[in-house]
Amino acid sequence: MTARTRADGPAKVTGAARYAADWRHGDGVRYVALVTATIPAGRVTELDTSAAEAAPGVVTVLTHRNAPPLSEVTEGPYVHGLLPLHDDLVRYEGEPLAVVVADTLERAQEAAALVRVAYDRTDAVVDVDDALDKAYSPAAAARVDSSVGDVPAGLAAADVVVERAYSTASRHHSPMEPAATVATWADGELTLYDASQGVFNVRAVVASALGLPKERVRVIAAYTGGGFGAKGFIWPHEIIAAMTAYTVGGTVKLVLTRAQSFTSHGYQPATRQTVALGARTDGTLTAVRHTSVNATSTYAEHLELAGDGTNSMYAAPAIATSHRVAPVATILPTPMRAPAEGVGMFALESAMDELAYELGVDPLELRLRNYAERDPSTGREFSSKKLRECYVEGARRFGWAGRPMAPGSLREGRDLVGWGMASTTMFTARMPASARVTIRADGSVLIEVGTQEIGTGVYTVMPQVAAEVLGCSPDQVTIALGDTLLPEAGMTAGSSTTASVGSAVRAAARALAGKLASMAFAEGGAPPETVVIDGADVVLSEGPVGRISLRDLLGQTGAEQVSADGAYSPDDDGYTIKTFGAVFAEVRVDADLRLPRVSRITGVYSAGRIINELTARSQMTGGMIWGIGQALLEQSVPEPALGRFVSKNLAGYLVPVNADVHTLDASFVEEYDPHSGALGGKGIGELGASGVGAAIANAVHHATGIRVRDLPVTPEDLLV
């Protein structure tokens, strides 16, 4: 493991880094304000834009009556599906009904408020609990229902069965940077500066919707101010910005308000889960069943694969998971850090804790007794797994040994102290990627790859990957990213970027080293390993040349620089590829006031090779903080009468602040995964956010004796 501080740190803290809405100021820029539906379902019966059109500074007002026709999106991940301003139907509160374009933001917003809308509202439910009777099996993905062995028989044979219901709340990503798109239509070309986790996907969807060839659409995202999934798939505002620029010409700027950020892209849906565990008295699992229902929209499907981690977690002879979706009248839910296991491991790991208490077995010992050496659902080997080491090292760092089992047995002053733990796991997403690496005569190296920096450290890590191959300092390597003119890469999602894009960068760097070797050896070539870049020199470990300056080497060809391309494409070589970890949490609950506070978390992770221990540690502690939010604070509460979320602001939707965050101890076990990609590493961005909720809820139980099965844990849950 190496440590490198953030290459883009100074740009970010000085404001030099330019995010989407930072582009294109000044004369000629027009501002877009959205008029959105205030009912959850129905039909618009009146849409009077006359006052808005007459308001000062207004350029135009687009509605379904006068918006340019759009094409059904046939390319790119437009899972939302609905074309904006397409008809007079309302399918969710917050759906765009009109687009006001004006010469200043304030004038656009003021005019938007002058648009008069009347509705014919139809009945709709927005709370998943009101939709459970309409839950159905989603058409969408694999592993909707999965089973191995005979679960009913396993439960029947068990000495102890724990069967419990758990729930997680609707959550909103709430990145610091709201989604924003600056669109320019000029000379038959469309350029978007977009707050995005996937510029190529934006290009595909927008080009498809507008009926433009992809080559005439360019999407740029040099910096994205947090995504967490909100900016992963494509949402209507991106099409609206493009469509508006296309209609009025020139540049338009659309920045979602914070309130619109609660209704203009997806959110993590509420889940209702059940877990049944059967075990023998020694703790050996005989059967595991995990079911989940998640909210989806009425017009498209989002499946939260909450039980997917359960399929591979413990060595039970019988495991069944099943998933259903229940339609509510909100915008389509979407992945949010951490999806799937991020909500599902709360249920499984809470149930494991409950089983430990039923059996009187230490919760960590129970996990060790059911350790899965192979993937229990498929029989496959794991590509790499050092979870046992995580348990041991995590317990050592946390001081788990000697923990008294009985709830309420640790007390300091007025605080009830509790210790809880949980396993964590995440799937490993891998995506195709391509990259180009160029070296110039002065020794400077440029990586070009159309990936995105959403705060995860791409500007820092990719130079390390190239430098490792070339033998040079990462400080002489820069990266250009976030532009559809660059070699194509996938979404920054599913914790995939370092492993996937890094593998492409590594391949390109190796190809470049090979080219340099060939140039130096003239005939016959030499393997890339023989090349080391030392400043502006090439040092060759074989052959007669020894050391030659890049200028001299390139001078032979008359070129100023030399480039090479590389690509990565994931393949299935028969292994289950996942990441793992062990999370230990300490909470303190005031004995009278019953406020749960997290005093420390220890997480030890098995995630393959770690490229940069500093940025990796930041990812894990950031994930832990997300877990604190999930466990204790974050929930978007549906308001059935109004058909919306109660609060659409950060005063009503609580995320942790510094005062909520105390000691966070994140570390990794040494590991190299030979099957995950070219780097030996796996994704970590979501791993840190998974398992924390259960560890905290288990610690709350240990502190208070109260088992909270519905996140977030609130003071009133503990008020006895």
Place this chain on the structure above:
Amino acid sequence: MRDFAYTRAGDTRSALAVLDPAAGTGARPIAGGTELVNLLKERIEEPDLLVDINGLPLAEIAAGDDGLRLGALARMSDVAAHPAVRAGYPMIAQALELSASPQLRNMASMGGNLLQRTRCPYFRADAVLPCNKRTPGSGCAALGDRGQQRTQAIFGGSDHCVATHPSDVAVALAALDAQVHVTGPAGAGVIALADFHRLPGDAPERDTVLPDGALVTGITVPASPLAARSAYLKVRERASYEFALVSAAVAVEVADGVVTAARIALGGVAPKPWRLPDAEAALAGVRADDEAAVRTAVEPSFAPARPLPGNAFKVELAVRTVVRALALAAGGAE
């Protein structure tokens, strides 16, 4: 937001002249702007003219034998940092420092703090929702069967509104019998802080008794031996930067371990800082370190509470908060 004009007032008299409803200017005063700008953005306020009063000589912070004098334009952070406030009126400093964020406290004025409006999510919404405080006659969504009620009042609400007042420092000030100094078209006057905020009744749109066009000019806190032995306890889910679920300001006088006098006000539970005079009286003679006895003295004052189905827990939480705050106040000066 709607276009508005802006003017800077050079003195109080000219500010009042512009703000006088009779002048027909549609003017509103702005000080720190930490509240009014929010209300402008949400279109809850739509003035034609903003009168910047930051130039008025109302930023005094002074402590003397007669008590504490705080100008309406004194910034929350300056009051909280003032040595005389910290030493003589600790719960005022505590209440201020537990409010908002440092950035907001650096801007927000004491007068504006008293005049901030409820944080009820229906009032503050991005859209106009049923809310009698925001749109009189439109109803109260919080009172619906599945309305959001956990942040609403358990004391002092009406069938028209159950919103709470969000100020922390007003709670401490109410406990210490502070007075609000105002001046307006009808001249200057003094209003007890405990009477400054209104109960909603059937007119929740009016938060305070401050006459239209009038300004808060200052706050005075009478000298009191209790003030130095006081504590403000704020109970909230998030450890910082959140409004109170429940809070309590308690000041006590203790002799030989026994309470001889007490002042108690609650926050987060009513449309105004909620004094508990019966509990104050009942605490006399109770041992300050006997939490069970303190609870016994305090608990009957919660019998009049009228919680909603969604916030019944706040009654018990408030009782415990008072008991703990009293322990902190009594212990704090020992």
